[in-house]
């Protein structure tokens with residue numbers, strides 16, 4: 381297959397922006413998945429590609445602190461016995477990265493934390509390879525800890541020179557049983573507004589890249 385150069389792709393307008401959402405919940409159809417989908421549905425109408433990647437429930441190791449990624453600098457972690465490097469590749473492909481998580485014990489899930497630790501350490505050791513990608517947190521809580529989880533995700537984006545984006549409220553919704561989030565009307569509205577703001581920003585970035 382012939383690969384178009386980025387110049388040609390720009391000229392024929394084929395440069396499609398892409399959002400990749402990582403679901404940190406172990407439930408592929410639970411509240412977090414549904415909350416992520418609300419954001420993606422608001423983005424879909426704008427001709428932007430979207431993908432959901434299941435992270436929660438997978439066996440992912442945290443960072444060993446070996447610093448090898450900073451020596452080897454190949455945009456990957458030296459630990460190759462789980463899916464983190466594949467997730468890193470998907471993050472590299474994306475123009476916008478969504479990290480979604482339910483609140484577990486007052487913060488994000490362990491699986492998402494493992495992904496953030498390892499992808500983040502690799503990224504910093506490879507010239508801030510997520511620099512200027514758009515970063516979006518999506519959080520679900522039953523009662524407490526939503527802001528801690530939201531901040532944990534945003535802090536990752538903020539220390540990677542990524543661009544974060546706001547809505548009419550914090551992008552977290554409230555719910556316990558799957559589907560409960562639909563009762564949180566203000567939260568759902570904030571997620572839709574967030575999706576529209578992401579689409580707007582990505583269209584501006586696309587224009588800028590075409591110039």
Ligand SMILES: Cc1cc2nc3c(=O)[nH]c(=O)nc-3n(C[C@H](O)[C@H](O)[C@H](O)COP(=O)(O)O)c2cc1C
Pocket residue numbers: 405406407409410411412413482483484485486487520521522523524525526555556557558
């Ligand atoms: C191990 C565990 C810990 C939890 N800790 C909290 C918590 O600290 N605060 C909270 O509000 N909800 C907590 N929850 C509730 C979940 O955040 C909530 O049920 C959420 O809607 C689940 O999302 P999901 O369907 O995407 O998995 C916890 C649930 C589990 C299983």
